[in-house]
Structure formats: structure tokens, C-alpha cells
Amino acid sequence: MPLILKTTRFVETQIDLFLDVVSDAAILFQLAMDDYLKERNDQFEERLAKIREKENKADELRVGIERYLYERTLIPENRGDVLAILENTDEVIDNIKDALLQFSIEMPVIPEGLDDLWMQTTSASVAAVEQLVFAVRSFFRDIAAVNNYIHKVYFFEREADHLGEKLRRLIFAQDIELSHKSQLRWFAIHIEKISDYAQAVCDRLSIYTIKRQL
Amino acid sequence: MIFIYLLSGLFLGWSLGANDTGNIFGAAVETRMLKFKKAALIAAIFITLGAMIEGSGPSKTLGRLGSVDALGGAFTVALAAALAITVMIRIRIPVSTSQTIVGAIIGWNFFSGRLTDFRSLLTIAGSWVTAFVLSAVIAGLLFLIFRSYLSKSKLHLLELDVYTRYGLILIGAFAAYSLGANNIANVVGVFVPVSPFKDLSIADLFVFDGIAQLYFVGSLAIVLGIYTYSWKVMRTVGKDLFHLSPVTALIALLAEAIVLFVFSSRGLYNFLLALGLPTIPLVPVSSSQVIVGAVVGIAIVKGGKNIRYNVLGRISLAWIVAPLMAFFFAFIALFIIQNVFEQEVNKDLAYRFDDKTVPLLIARNMDKSALGTVNGRTFQSERQVFHELDRTGAFTRDEIIRIIAIVEEYPMLVNTRLLREKGFVKRFAPEQLKAIETLDGQRFAHRWELAERLQDSSSWQRIEAAKNEIQKSRNNRINAQLDILYRTFFVK
Numbered sequence: 001m002p003l004i005l006k007t008t009r010f011v012e013t014q015i016d017l018f019l020d021v022v023s024d025a026a027i028l029f030q031l032a033m034d035d036y037l038k039e040r041n042d043q044f045e046e047r048l049a050k051i052r053e054k055e056n057k058a059d060e061l062r063v064g065i066e067r068y069l070y071e072r073t074l075i076p077e078n079r080g081d082v083l084a085i086l087e088n089t090d091e092v093i094d095n096i097k098d099a100l101l102q103f104s105i106e107m108p109v110i111p112e113g114l115d116d117l118w119m120q121t122t123s124a125s126v127a128a129v130e131q132l133v134f135a136v137r138s139f140f141r142d143i144a145a146v147n148n149y150i151h152k153v154y155f156f157e158r159e160a161d162h163l164g165e166k167l168r169r170l171i172f173a174q175d176i177e178l179s180h181k182s183q184l185r186w187f188a189i190h191i192e193k194i195s196d197y198a199q200a201v202c203d204r205l206s207i208y209t210i211k212r213q214l
Numbered sequence: 215m216i217f218i219y220l221l222s223g224l225f226l227g228w229s230l231g232a233n234d235t236g237n238i239f240g241a242a243v244e245t246r247m248l249k250f251k252k253a254a255l256i257a258a259i260f261i262t263l264g265a266m267i268e269g270s271g272p273s274k275t276l277g278r279l280g281s282v283d284a285l286g287g288a289f290t291v292a293l294a295a296a297l298a299i300t301v302m303i304r305i306r307i308p309v310s311t312s313q314t315i316v317g318a319i320i321g322w323n324f325f326s327g328r329l330t331d332f333r334s335l336l337t338i339a340g341s342w343v344t345a346f347v348l349s350a351v352i353a354g355l356l357f358l359i360f361r362s363y364l365s366k367s368k369l370h371l372l373e374l375d376v377y378t379r380y381g382l383i384l385i386g387a388f389a390a391y392s393l394g395a396n397n398i399a400n401v402v403g404v405f406v407p408v409s410p411f412k413d414l415s416i417a418d419l420f421v422f423d424g425i426a427q428l429y430f431v432g433s434l435a436i437v438l439g440i441y442t443y444s445w446k447v448m449r450t451v452g453k454d455l456f457h458l459s460p461v462t463a464l465i466a467l468l469a470e471a472i473v474l475f476v477f478s479s480r481g482l483y484n485f486l487l488a489l490g491l492p493t494i495p496l497v498p499v500s501s502s503q504v505i506v507g508a509v510v511g512i513a514i515v516k517g518g519k520n521i522r523y524n525v526l527g528r529i530s531l532a533w534i535v536a537p538l539m540a541f542f543f544a545f546i547a548l549f550i551i552q553n554v555f556e557q558e559v560n561k562d563l564a565y566r567f568d569d570k571t572v573p574l575l576i577a578r579n580m581d582k583s584a585l586g587t588v589n590g591r592t593f594q595s596e597r598q599v600f601h602e603l604d605r606t607g608a609f610t611r612d613e614i615i616r617i618i619a620i621v622e623e624y625p626m627l628v629n630t631r632l633l634r635e636k637g638f639v640k641r642f643a644p645e646q647l648k649a650i651e652t653l654d655g656q657r658f659a660h661r662w663e664l665a666e667r668l669q670d671s672s673s674w675q676r677i678e679a680a681k682n683e684i685q686k687s688r689n690n691r692i693n694a695q696l697d698i699l700y701r702t703f704f705v706k
Binding site for chain 1: 245246247249357360361364365368369370371372373375376380459460461462
């Protein structure tokens, strides 16, 4: 039996590694945001570099998994769904990297009064991504638990939206230049968008879960 | 000539391969768990193995077509059945090959004036319901068990995929093996007594006997059917009727294998018999009806929303139409073969009420005065006898069938050498063979005469009023052995 499952176990490990990378990237994003707000710029750049590595790694893993699934004609019925899940989850990492890269390029000045709400929005978005990782893992192993995690992703996405709106209102209530306000607004939206991507993956995941149920 | 006759058997083999492989691998191929080429290769290997290993075994009957007593008739019946099956495959509907063949045989019965056993017709109609309902119930139960197990086991999607794939291959191979073992007799069984193939000795190490060669040719025809046409029916089973997932495809196939094994396995029957346990009745179940039943069973447990009832209706209708079509094809073809090509399609038997048979009938409590109306007369067909006796109103249908068995003239010359030449000796116990040898060179005018003479040996004695399954089984075996003797020793 182990011989028969050799390829399968290898692909399973690759999928788990891919999800680990997504989860790591989300946590790194939160840490990098904290570094940025506390002006630990060198550490921020280190985190960004790590996220870039994670993004490349995720791409490599995804392509490898896709190739295995097609070459060995594994899971013919669910192959398309699995690939869509992996590709969409990969976009979450891309989004995380893009957001941080933008910080690194533009170096927006964040007024001190925004720090707390800024971190809360970031945490909600990151929590949505972490729950997404749980949901995707469950899709492969424990189909009954998927909806539970999907529910949590939706919760954190709504929370990120809610906090993001508060953050934008607070930005425009600040006594700063309009151009500065506009710049900060786009950064706030970038953070919110991470949870939006997680939610988009979940929308598909819930349909694939129905399909997978016996 | 025999090779031309053999062609219709091969055509039947081809249609069987095309029809029945769809029942086994249709769901697996349509869910893309197995590629068509791989499924066809597995089916080809295991059908051939089944045909060669078990199909040529010593205790198997020669198949349903054996009841047709002339080669021309067998050719036509096989041709008619194959044509009917092919028509059904063209419209992508899996039908029961055995039932279609029976339809064609009834066509032969009508044409040649033989009586049809209506009870066997009822059994066939009954099996449509039994096989369908049984497999639906079993598949439904299996589905619930699988669902509950899979939700608890937390098996990885990829591992589940691997297990399902191997399950489909293993059960499919097993089903293909049974298909070959059970159906090769339908395809070429009737040609066994006239096999044109001679024993082949390969470097004095291995003898490829004539019958095995015939079975091999038959299985090649089945394999050809698989490769050229079986994809037609696969879609109906795997997709058109109800969209199956790989796991539900496995459940359907498992249900099919269980139903076919439990209700048609003589091995299981004998095993239970040997243990003194109550046996499960052997019902003639068809793989087509079983797989469709299984798919419907799963669909019902899943809520019954996505079953395509129009496809199901079409399939059910085809199960009635296919035997009827075979019946008409056979009837028309027999007429043409007999009158245009002047081939013998049935043995011309006579039914004589003379001083030998009438006293025997009276001794068996048949109405003496009613027999007076036929005494001294000879009839040319079973149906004439039936009408004549039925008019008297003194006999039931069963009694008339028993009377026919006694008055039928079936000239035979006992010749043990023929049994050896045709490779039938393996089917008899040494004491039975000894008893036959003592009759060598003797002539018999009726089948019952030979049977009675053989009863002198205890090895040929049937148990009167058999009570238990062991006794019934012994009687059935002796009847099948007698049947081989009748056909082998028949002389014109």
C-alpha cells in the first residue's frame, strides 16, 4: 500500500507545504505592518524580502502540484476545483506581497492616532486568511468542517470591512493634506482587500464542498 | 460450413462485449477514473481469463443456446439475439444479453413447434424486478455506509481517489472475469459438440485442446466488441441516467458485484450447501439491470432529484423490447434460413403414442380414456400434441409437458468413444462412465429409456421427491449429465 500511495503522499505534502506558505505569509504581513508602524524599517524590509520568497515558493509549489495532478490524472472529478482553489489562494499571497511592496515604495506617513485601528484592520484581514487556510486544509481531509471555517472567514472579512471603513473615516477626519488622506485611503483599502480575496476563495470553496459531498 | 455458423456466435460475442463491458466499466470511464483504453485492456484480459479458466470447466452447462437442437437453428438464434443487442447498443441502452437470447430461443420454439416453458418466461420478467430492486437497495445501503465511514475517516481527497481507482479496477476485473466465465457458453457453447478445432500440442509441454481454442476464439470476439463499440453504452450508465462521482461509481459497481455474486454464484450456493446452511436461490440476474438498479438506488438515497426519468423509462422499455425484437428477428431469420438457404434449423422429432409409450403413461396415472383419442397416432410437433391433448380437457399443462417427454422419439446410439473425442468424459464420475460403457452399441428410441437403463447404476440414480437442497442439487447435476449423453448419442 505505501508504494501505491507514494505519489499521492508526495502531492499531499506539497499541498500542505503550499498552505503553510500562505499561512506564514499572512503572519509575516501582520508582523511587517507592526514593524512599519513602529518605524523598524530594516526589520520591515527583511519581512518583505521573506514574503517575496514565500510568494515564489508558493508559485513553485502550485505549479508542481498542478503538473502532478494532470500528469498522473489524479482526482479527475475534483482536479479543476482543486486547481482553482490553489490558484485563488495563491492570489492572496500576491496581494499580501503587493500591499507590503507598496508600503516599501511609497513609505506613507501614518499619523499616530491611526496606529491602533490600522493594526486591528490588519489583524482581521490576517485572521480571515488564516481561517481560509484551515478551510482549504479541511476541504482535503475533513469535508464536514469546511463550512465552519468558511463561516469564520466571512466573519473576519466583515470585521475587516467594518474596521476598514472606520479607519478611512478617521483618515479623512485627520488634519492633513488631501493628497495624504487619499494616499492613506488606498493603503487602508489594500489591507481590506486581503480579506476580500480570502472571501472570494471561500465563495468557490463552498460550492466545491457541496460538489465533493457524497 | 461450421465456420460460417461460428460467425454468428462470434457476432453474438462481439455484441456481448460491447454491451456488458459498459455495465462494468461505464461508470469508471465516465467519471474519468479509468481511461477507456485501460478499462478495455483490463476487461479484455479478465474476460479471456474467465472464459478460459472457468468457462471450460468440466461441470459447466453448455449454455442456454444448448436447448436449440440443430446447428442451423443455433446459428440463427445467435444471429437474431446479436442483432437485437446491436440495435439496442446503437441507441446506447444496456440490455440483458441472456434475456435477449431467451427471446430468440422462444422465437425458435414457436418456429419449430416446440412448447415454451412459461415459467421460465415468468422468471425472466420477475428478475427484471428482483435484480433491479435488490441492487437498488444494496447500492442505497452501501452508499449510506460509505458516506458515514468517509465522514468519520477523514481520508485525504487524494488518498480516497487512489483507493477508489484501485477499487474500480479490482472489482471491475472480478466482474469481467465472471462475465467471461458465465457468458462464453452463451457465445460458443452450442458449437462445442461440433468444434472444428483440433488439439494443439505445443512442444509436448502444453496441450491447447479444441474446446479451449473455441472458447479462446469466442473471447476474442468479446474483446473485439469491447474495443470497437462498448463506449456507446458506457455513457448511459455513467452519465446520462444520473451523474455519478468516482466514489458513487465504485459503490454502484460494488453493489453490482455483490448482487451478481450472491444471486448467481453456484460456488457460493454449493459452499452454503456443503455447510448445511440455507441457500440463496439462484436467480437469473442481468448485469445491465443490476447496474441500472444500483445507479437508481444511489440516486434515490441522494434525494432522487437528478435522476433522468426519461432515460430510465427508455431503458425499462428497451428491456421489454429487446427480447421481443430478438423473438421476431429469430422467427423471420429461421424462416429464411430454412426455406431460402435450405438449412436444418431444428431436429425433426416425432411424437408417437404406441404400445410402448401409452402403457407407461397409464402407469403414471395419466387419464386412460383421454389417451385413447391419441393412441396409435404420431405427431410431428410438440404443439400438435399439446393441442390434441388440451382439447380433451383431461390434462393440465404440466401433465402434457410430462406426456411429451415420454412420447418424444429421440433416437440414440450409445457410443462412449464420442464422449472421449468431444472431451466430455471429464464431466462424469468413473462409476457413471462404467455404467455408460456397459450400454455401448445399444440403441434407444426415447430419452427416458436411456435414463431408466442408467438408473441400474447407483451413480445415475436420481432421488425421487428430493426434499433438501443437497438432493435437489444431485438431481440437477444428473439431469445436466443426461442432457450431454442425449445430445452426444443422437442419431438421425
